[in-house]
Amino acid sequence: MHIPDGFLDTKTIAAAWALSLLGVGRALFALRTRMSLRKVPLMGLAAAFIFVAQMINFPVAGGTSGHLLGAVLAGVLLGPNEAVLVMSVVLVVQCFLFADGGVLSLGANIFNMGLVAALAGYAMYRLMAVPLRGERGRFVAAAFAAWFSTVLAAVCCTGELAWSGTVPWSVAFPAMTGIHILIGIGEALITTLVLAAVYATRPDLLPFGREPEAGGRKGRPIAGALIYGSLVVVGLVLFVLPFASRWPDGLERVAAVFGFRSRSLASPVIRSPLADYRVPGIGSLSWATALAAFIGAAIVFGLSFLLARTVVPKSKDHAR
DSSP: OOOOSSOOOHHHHHHHHHHHHHHHHHHHHHHHOOOTHHHHHHHHHHHHHHHHHHHEEEEEEETTTHHHHHHHHHHHHHHHHHHHHHHHHHHHHHHHHHOOOOOHHHHHHHIIIIIIIIIIHHHHHHHHHSSSOOHHHHHHHHHHHHHHHHHHHHHHHHHHHHHHHOOOHHHHHHHHHHHHHHHHHHHHHHHHHHHHHHHHOOOOGSTTSOOOOTTGGGOOOOHHHHHHHHHHHHHHHIIIIOOOOSHHHHHHHHHHHOOOOOSOSSSOOOOTTGGGGGTTTTOHHHHHHHHHHHHHHHHHHHHHHHHHHSSOOGHHHHHH
């Protein structure tokens, strides 16, 4: 769903950038007042996981693939404003380092996947969690919210394409919505599986996790979670990424079917050093992609960690 440059006109680009800057700025301001130091490394880990997971496309139907969005997953694990920050960092690195999404269209991509998917998805999760009591109810709420966030982000993308005159709304809406309804099912499954794994190993990291036993389970060092999480990221790169689907994703497929793929700029606005997740000088496609994944994961981890550490209120450095 990463929009390349050339698909959107000037007014849409300007409006999307304005909304994205306002949304990210609001999230950063909110984090300065209530984010705890304990979440800082977890934000880096979440960013690394989402970055790598987004590289792993799964087949959907009709020669189309999808991949994890991760906005609701980050929201449930960390909180909505933290999710906005994590998703924004991932999208910025994907854009400038790997040419995944256009530079001019970055504002729209952040708006769709970093703001709408994260904030509206988390709001739906909270709304669904009211009638669905208990841990199982929270998993169901997260699954539905993950599906909802994927479809809603696709609807926003469709609106931007239609407003730009790229493709009529009546044509793009059923196509984009239809394929992302299916992609959203994969999003829901992956989100639920990851949350279930966290709940089974470190329930204290979830807002609905079990209360700590005597001795302070919630006071356990976060280092263990970082080690296990890093091993998961490495495992995804080495053992899952090589089997990722090569089919085009939902937006690419719709662009090809309705004939506006050619509107993508032939020359990028900024030349990315690792475009298309390839590392110059490495002939093997598999090894080049794996190395690009490790480089990207390390960068998004570092940027998310540093940015989060910067906005943590000094008075809460020792808070949870």
